[in-house]
Amino acid sequence: MERYNRFSKYLRSRFREKVLKLTLDLGLGCPNRDGTLSSEGCIYCDEFGSGPDSSMIPIDEQIKTRMELLKQKRGVNKFIGYFQSYTNTYCSPEFLEEKLSILLNYPEIVLVYIGTRPDTFTKEHLEVIKRFKVQKDIGIEFGLQSARNETLEKINRQHKFEDFETAVKLTISEGIFTTAHIIIGLPGEDISDNIYTAQELSRLQVHSVKIHQLYIIKGTHLEKLFLSREFSPISFESAVERTVAVLINLDKRIIIQRLTGDPKPGQLVSPDWIRDKHRFINMVEKIMNEKNLTQGQFS
Numbered sequence: 606m607e608r609y610n611r612f613s614k615y616l617r618s619r620f621r622e623k624v625l626k627l628t629l630d631l632g633l634g635c636p637n638r639d640g641t642l643s644s645e646g647c648i649y650c651d652e653f654g655s656g657p658d659s660s661m662i663p664i665d666e667q668i669k670t671r672m673e674l675l676k677q678k679r680g681v682n683k684f685i686g687y688f689q690s691y692t693n694t695y696c697s698p699e700f701l702e703e704k705l706s707i708l709l710n711y712p713e714i715v716l717v718y719i720g721t722r723p724d725t726f727t728k729e730h731l732e733v734i735k736r737f738k739v740q741k742d743i744g745i746e747f748g749l750q751s752a753r754n755e756t757l758e759k760i761n762r763q764h765k766f767e768d769f770e771t772a773v774k775l776t777i778s779e780g781i782f783t784t785a786h787i788i789i790g791l792p793g794e795d796i797s798d799n800i801y802t803a804q805e806l807s808r809l810q811v812h813s814v815k816i817h818q819l820y821i822i823k824g825t826h827l828e829k830l831f832l833s834r835e836f837s838p839i840s841f842e843s844a845v846e847r848t849v850a851v852l853i854n855l856d857k858r859i860i861i862q863r864l865t866g867d868p869k870p871g872q873l874v875s876p877d878w879i880r881d882k883h884r885f886i887n888m889v890e891k892i893m894n895e896k897n898l899t900q901g902q903f904s
């Protein structure tokens with residue numbers, strides 16, 4: 606029995622074959638790094654904006670190289686073009702439209718996702734997305750991390766939950782597939798904060814959620830806090846417990862894109878358990894099976 610609404614299942618039912626993400630870098634910055642809002646960035650973010658560093662490579666070249674690699678290595682023929690690094694609406698609507706138009710040349714790209722901060726998303730960006738959607742399916746992913754404003758302040762997000770709510774209402778009202786990115790294990794948060802965030806996402810009826818477990822990577826402010834013993838990551842057991850709590854409090858229609866993330870090779874500082882993604886996912890499923898829990902049971 607499926608205990609939660611998996612993204613892989615959603616993709617298979619839509620496209621009848623495996624679809625993989627092509628992570629792309631538009632070379633944009635982030636207002637939380639360039640001094641507009643702050644120069645420090647979110648405390649867990651490294652200088653590459655939580656994505657691959659390909660900012661100098663033209664989008665066409667990034668697409669061709671990565672697509673070829675995935676076709677050869679994984680035998681897939683359909684892809685999601687994913688603008689991941691930094692803040693992909695921290696640009697004029699014209700710039701975004703021009704870059705999106707490149708993806709129209711690739712029939713293998715069946716979906717496009719744009720990752721961004723909610724406070725940089727405007728009605729003009731929405732118009733670009735609506736025009737693009739007529740030709741190719743597109744969705745948006747807003748970084749939220751937590752619905753608690755105290756936490757957002759602590760991690761130096763430099764936006765509030767209300768910015769997220771405004772952006773989400775705009776995209777949802779236009780039928781744009783909307784994803785929220787959240788993090789479990791943020792400083793000062795306990796399981797009740799994670800449940801609250803899940804409840805807020807259910808209330809807003811986002812279409813999908815990406816869950817990450819907080820890990821520390823080199824060169825971040827979080828690493829400094831860790832080394833000075835001002836912050837410790839949560840244990841494997843606590844992360845599993847909190848993830849299960851989030852799932853059972855998320856509306857059952859919400860698609861779960863992931864339960865944990867992948868640190869870049871050689872960049873992880875702590876915790877060590879994050880390296881074994883399969884062990885983590887298996888444990889979440891085991892607990893849900895043993896306790897007969899399903900997504901949305903408490904929403």
Ligand code: SF4
Nearest residue numbers: 635646647650654691
């Ligand atoms: S908003 Fe994104 S790119 Fe900017 S500092 Fe935070 S995590 Fe990094």
